[in-house]
Amino acid sequence: MKIGIVGKGGVGKTTTSSLLARALVARGRRVLAVDTDSNPNLGLSLGLSPDATESLQPIPRSMVVGRRGDMTVAELMNDFAVLTPEGVSLMSALRVNEAGAGCTCGGHASVRSLLGEALHSETDDTIIDMEAGIEHLSRAGGTLAHADVLVLMMEPSRKAIITAQRTIGLAKELGIARWVGVGNRVEDDDARQALEEMCAEHDVPLDVVIPTDSTLAAADRRGIPLEMVAAPDVWAAIETLVDRLDVGAADLTHS
Ligand SMILES: Nc1ncnc2c1ncn2[C@@H]1O[C@H](COP(=O)(O)OP(=O)(O)OP(=O)(O)O)[C@@H](O)[C@H]1O
Ligand SMILES: [Mg+2]
Numbered sequence: 001m002k003i004g005i006v007g008k009g010g011v012g013k014t015t016t017s018s019l020l021a022r023a024l025v026a027r028g029r030r031v032l033a034v035d036t037d038s039n040p041n042l043g044l045s046l047g048l049s050p051d052a053t054e055s056l057q058p059i060p061r062s063m064v065v066g067r068r069g070d071m072t073v074a075e076l077m078n079d080f081a082v083l084t085p086e087g088v089s090l091m092s093a094l095r096v097n098e099a100g101a102g103c104t105c106g107g108h109a110s111v112r113s114l115l116g117e118a119l120h121s122e123t124d125d126t127i128i129d130m131e132a133g134i135e136h137l138s139r140a141g142g143t144l145a146h147a148d149v150l151v152l153m154m155e156p157s158r159k160a161i162i163t164a165q166r167t168i169g170l171a172k173e174l175g176i177a178r179w180v181g182v183g184n185r186v187e188d189d190d191a192r193q194a195l196e197e198m199c200a201e202h203d204v205p206l207d208v209v210i211p212t213d214s215t216l217a218a219a220d221r222r223g224i225p226l227e228m229v230a231a232p233d234v235w236a237a238i239e240t241l242v243d244r245l246d247v248g249a250a251d252l253t254h255s
Helices: 013-026 050-054 073-080 105-116 159-173 189-201 213-220 232-245 249-254
Strands: 002-007 031-037 088-092 125-129 149-154 178-186 208-211
Touching: 002 013, 002 159, 013 031, 013 125, 013 149, 013 178, 013 232, 050 178, 073 088, 073 105, 105 125, 105 189, 149 232, 178 189, 208 232, 208 249
Parallel strands: 002 125, 002 149, 031 088, 031 125, 149 178, 178 208
Antiparallel strands: none
């Protein structure tokens, strides 16, 4: 299944991408995570060192449809994906390492092409940790046009929910068939209730609620993955997300 993790800045896209990827690996699935942030740091959440994260080679711009030559998906993964200590393969799509070097459209087009490939020969699930905002859905062709499902990340704030609402509108235009709403950093029952009311008001589904968890924040501060035994409520919410995504359904369509 090709899963795009989207939402407003800072709502927990990278954190959730890493936890979801690890939960899928724990269920025996082969998972490729793609970091599309021009300031990539998903590697840290998957157990790579800062140096290894820094030295990930971005997938080449020649991935853009028609200019990829004869490189197979297997060769592409071999050359550009690293297996992280958490058992997730990781690719970086974009990197900005030069001031004034221009826009990142080429990298987004590469991700679009990658998702258009028959990835299931190499990976069961591909998770795309998107850059904040909704521009990637409005770019020429739409970076996530080939995604099977979007995970709409939200914190309990009206701005985050309005972003999710706009995302649904763009997803419909792109022909993306499914989306799952995830509330994150939900502090308490009051925050949960406010989130439920705002989601209902803006016609955004709320399928999963991830609580605020200080262990998760502390691991992130240290730049290390959350332990599987820590934060059971967070992992339980991630398991609910895996169930809601129904990843096995995509295997049936590929077989
Ligand atoms: N459930 C949670 N409980 C506590 N802290 C959290 C939780 N989820 C995320 N955070 C913290 O919130 C911050 C933002 O999370 P994260 O980097 O995953 O967001 P993002 O959406 O990827 O941000 P960006 O838009 O910059 O890419 C991080 O410091 C992370 O540790
Ligand atoms: Mg992020």
